[in-house]
Amino acid sequence: MGGTQQVVVKERANNLPLFVTKEAKGKLAFRLFSSSIFVGICLIWAYRVANIPRADEGGRWLWIGMLFAELGFGFYWILTQAIRWNVVRYHPLKLNLSQSSDDKLPGVDVFVCTADPVVEPPTLVINTVLSAMSLNYPPEKLSVYLSDDGGSQLTFYAVVEAARFAELWIPFCKEFNIEPRSPEAYFSHGFDVPEETANTQQRRSIKEQYEYMVKRIEAVINKGSVPEEVKNQHKGFSQWNCNVTKQNHQPILQIVVDGRDTDAVDSNGCRLPTLVYVAREKRPDCSHHFKAGAVNALIRVSSEISNGAIILGLDCDMYANNADSIKEALCFFMDGERGHQIAYVQHPQHFDNITKNDLYGNSSPVLNKVELHGIGGYGAALYCGTGCFHRRTSLCGSKYSEAYKESSNWGMRKEDKRTVYELEEASKVLATCGYEKGTQWGKEMGLVYGCPVEDVVTGLSIQCRGWKSVYYNPDNIAFQGVAPPTLDIALVQFTRWSDGLFQIFLSKYCPFIYGHNKIKLGAQMGYCVYLLWAPSSLPHLYYAIALPFSLFQGIPLFPQVSSIWFIPFAYTTFTLTAKVVTDDVSKRYHREIMNFGSTSIMFTVISTLAMVNLLSLVGIVLKMFLWGSDVGKLMPQVVLFGLMVSVNAPVYEAMFLRKDKGRIPASVMFKSIALASLAFFCSFKVDPSM
Numbered sequence: 001m002g003g004t005q006q007v008v009v010k011e012r013a014n015n016l017p018l019f020v021t022k023e024a025k026g027k028l029a030f031r032l033f034s035s036s037i038f039v040g041i042c043l044i045w046a047y048r049v050a051n052i053p054r055a056d057e058g059g060r061w062l063w064i065g066m067l068f069a070e071l072g073f074g075f076y077w078i079l080t081q082a083i084r085w086n087v088v089r090y091h092p093l094k095l096n097l098s099q100s101s102d103d104k105l106p107g108v109d110v111f112v113c114t115a116d117p118v119v120e121p122p123t124l125v126i127n128t129v130l131s132a133m134s135l136n137y138p139p140e141k142l143s144v145y146l147s148d149d150g151g152s153q154l155t156f157y158a159v160v161e162a163a164r165f166a167e168l169w170i171p172f173c174k175e176f177n178i179e180p181r182s183p184e185a186y187f188s189h190g191f192d193v194p195e196e197t198a199n200t201q202q203r204r205s206i207k208e209q210y211e212y213m214v215k216r217i218e219a220v221i222n223k224g225s226v227p228e229e230v231k232n233q234h235k236g237f238s239q240w241n242c243n244v245t246k247q248n249h250q251p252i253l254q255i256v257v258d259g260r261d262t263d264a265v266d267s268n269g270c271r272l273p274t275l276v277y278v279a280r281e282k283r284p285d286c287s288h289h290f291k292a293g294a295v296n297a298l299i300r301v302s303s304e305i306s307n308g309a310i311i312l313g314l315d316c317d318m319y320a321n322n323a324d325s326i327k328e329a330l331c332f333f334m335d336g337e338r339g340h341q342i343a344y345v346q347h348p349q350h351f352d353n354i355t356k357n358d359l360y361g362n363s364s365p366v367l368n369k370v371e372l373h374g375i376g377g378y379g380a381a382l383y384c385g386t387g388c389f390h391r392r393t394s395l396c397g398s399k400y401s402e403a404y405k406e407s408s409n410w411g412m413r414k415e416d417k418r419t420v421y422e423l424e425e426a427s428k429v430l431a432t433c434g435y436e437k438g439t440q441w442g443k444e445m446g447l448v449y450g451c452p453v454e455d456v457v458t459g460l461s462i463q464c465r466g467w468k469s470v471y472y473n474p475d476n477i478a479f480q481g482v483a484p485p486t487l488d489i490a491l492v493q494f495t496r497w498s499d500g501l502f503q504i505f506l507s508k509y510c511p512f513i514y515g516h517n518k519i520k521l522g523a524q525m526g527y528c529v530y531l532l533w534a535p536s537s538l539p540h541l542y543y544a545i546a547l548p549f550s551l552f553q554g555i556p557l558f559p560q561v562s563s564i565w566f567i568p569f570a571y572t573t574f575t576l577t578a579k580v581v582t583d584d585v586s587k588r589y590h591r592e593i594m595n596f597g598s599t600s601i602m603f604t605v606i607s608t609l610a611m612v613n614l615l616s617l618v619g620i621v622l623k624m625f626l627w628g629s630d631v632g633k634l635m636p637q638v639v640l641f642g643l644m645v646s647v648n649a650p651v652y653e654a655m656f657l658r659k660d661k662g663r664i665p666a667s668v669m670f671k672s673i674a675l676a677s678l679a680f681f682c683s684f685k686v687d688p689s690m
């Protein structure tokens with residue numbers, strides 16, 4: 001081949017597309033179906049408005065309430081259509097990327113956040129760290145940072161142990177190409193190979209080493225402090241003087257593995273990735289902004305040490321499952337045509353502890369498999385906090401510009417001649433409390449402060465600076481986390497999210513205002529599906545309350561089955577989402593039985609509603625059988641009501657039948673019976689005609 005020809009071939013290889021976009025199947029069918037539902041909704045609204053009872057008729061206010069509830073349902077439904085209308089999927093073309101050489105690849109910094117050694121045990125944290133260190137990527141371009149908001153030397157001790165174990169674990173992972181890359185997940189899933197191969201022997205030996213390490217760490221945790229002889233083995237421990245507490249300490253920072261060091265090698269003699277432990281400064285009089293503050297400190301610290309152009313953020317329980325996830329993400333960022341527009345690539349949150357029936361609805365299949373693709377179709381994938389690859393520049397506040405297309409010299413890393421000590425001291429300054437004063441950190445730079453769901457609002461502000469984002473949900477799951485295993489933890493999490501998301505809607509970040517002319521209308525609507533998640537519960541609540549009362553008082557709220565007006569109602573299926581339906585009666589989460597067991601106010605609400613339904617049911621049955629009352633004209637309500645009562649079955653069971661510790665406590669039960677009876681008999685007085 002002549003010289004010119006060679007150049008042409010090379011150029012073409014560089015210009016190969018690195019990802020493709022595919023539209024979801026069945027788009028037309030969906031759009032037709034969706035339009036027909038819209039017609040149904042309009043008919044329901046028309047029916048409600050046209051049939052409002054006169055002031056002298058019963059049930060006027062109940063009816064007007066229904067009108068508002070159905071307007072609410074309908075508008076929310078319209079918002080949800082925005083994220084189903086245009087579902088697209090992006091597919092990376094990894095083989096095309098592998099045609100460009102390693103030295104073109106950008107540096108990648110992985111951030112792992114932990115906050116408390118009790119709630120988030122150090123062995124869990126180091127499994128995430130180890131899984132990140134062993135990702136398939138050139139080690140001299142990979143750095144892992146652990147942010148420890150617990151400021152705990154127990155966690156630091158576990159990290160020191162993990163660094164040593166990494167020397168065995170990384171070559172093992174790469175030699176046998178195993179997945180998942182978290183040792184705990186790998187060994188606990190029982191990958192038993194029948195015949196004695198080199199792999200089995202080596203696996204057994206590494207498993208032993210792993211278990212031995214876990215034992216050592218647990219012994220130290222049980223003791224509550226690190227023994228003197230262990231402390232003497234690593235200079236890092238000297239940073240914990242007697243004044244260090246979780247809320248009050250100087251910045252603590254230790255480069256545990258220095259990736260520049262040619263002597264930092266694994267058992268095969270290959271270089272190790274950089275590993276850094278950071279506990280940013282904490283002072284009682286200085287707000288630390290939770291995870292957002294921790295991530296922003298890491299952004300600065302990492303810019304001093306490795307300055308990777310790509311940042312992967314992981315919660316401490318999200319281990320890497322797919323070993324090639326970095327290269328897949330790079331396909332999006334490095335695509336010659338569109339890559340320069342992309343600020344981040346978000347993976348869904350997957351959990352490895354989901355039970356068969358997904359008792360608390362944690363796996364959110366509609367969200368992960370449809371909606372997030374749908375909003376991603378507008379180039380506006382949500383940033384969900386964990387499992388997300390960011391471009392450093394866009395995360396640090398820069399505006400998008402076409403000029404990025406020309407200037408993508410990813411591979412460069414500046415030569416740094418400073419000693420580890422000098423580097424550590426320079427980095428500590430960036431992790432002090434005072435550093436952010438008077439700067440744009442927490443506003444235009446880094447993660448946005450002041451909202452419990454800092455991630456979503458940060459993603460929105462990045463998009464409003466002109467960037468695009470990609471949602472990517474590969475079959476080979478990239479990251480796996482831990483879903484809340486009890487109902488109250490799950491509810492607290494949902495409350496924090498729905499509350500925080502609604503705050504965004506009410507703030508200056510409301511997508512319709514903040515995103516106006518900056519992101520597409522469909523994306524604005526899509527954001528609002530989540531931001532209005534909390535108020536969207538109000539129409540549900542109204543249905544749950546109005547239905548039993550109206551039924552007991554004999555007020556029809558729906559057209560009779562024989563009426564033509566019944567058709568649109570039957571078509572829209574406004575039933576309550578049956579997240580709690582399970583007939584399993586075993587005790588623990590893995591045996592899939594609901595765990596109430598606490599006196600949380602949320603359980604009082606749930607059981608009071610269930611009691612209102614139950615009392616009405618008793619009332620209706622009495623009316624029918626004792627007084628021979630005709631419930632024919634109430635048929636649609638009776639059906640809906642029957643569904644509602646059956647959805648509540650686990651609640652009745654937990655109140656009256658169960659004896660285990662997960663039952664609804666007696667105090668909650670009595671409270672809810674009292675409240676429900678009160679509400680019930682008040683309504684009884686209001687309408688003496690029944």
Ligand SMILES: O=c1ccn([C@@H]2O[C@H](COP(=O)(O)OP(=O)(O)O[C@H]3O[C@H](CO)[C@@H](O)[C@H](O)[C@H]3O)[C@@H](O)[C@H]2O)c(=O)[nH]1
Pocket residue numbers: 113114115116120147149289290291294314315316317384385386452453454455493496497
């Ligand atoms: O002061 C804090 C508090 C939390 N974290 C870390 O933040 C992560 C998420 O906290 P967690 O308690 O697990 O909350 P989740 O509800 O599971 O988090 C989800 O929701 C958050 C927004 O509410 C996102 O930031 C998370 O990425 C997302 O996984 C964990 O790694 C924590 O260690 C800190 O580093 N510092």
Ligand SMILES: [Mn+2]
Pocket residue numbers: 315317
């Ligand atoms: Mn979590």
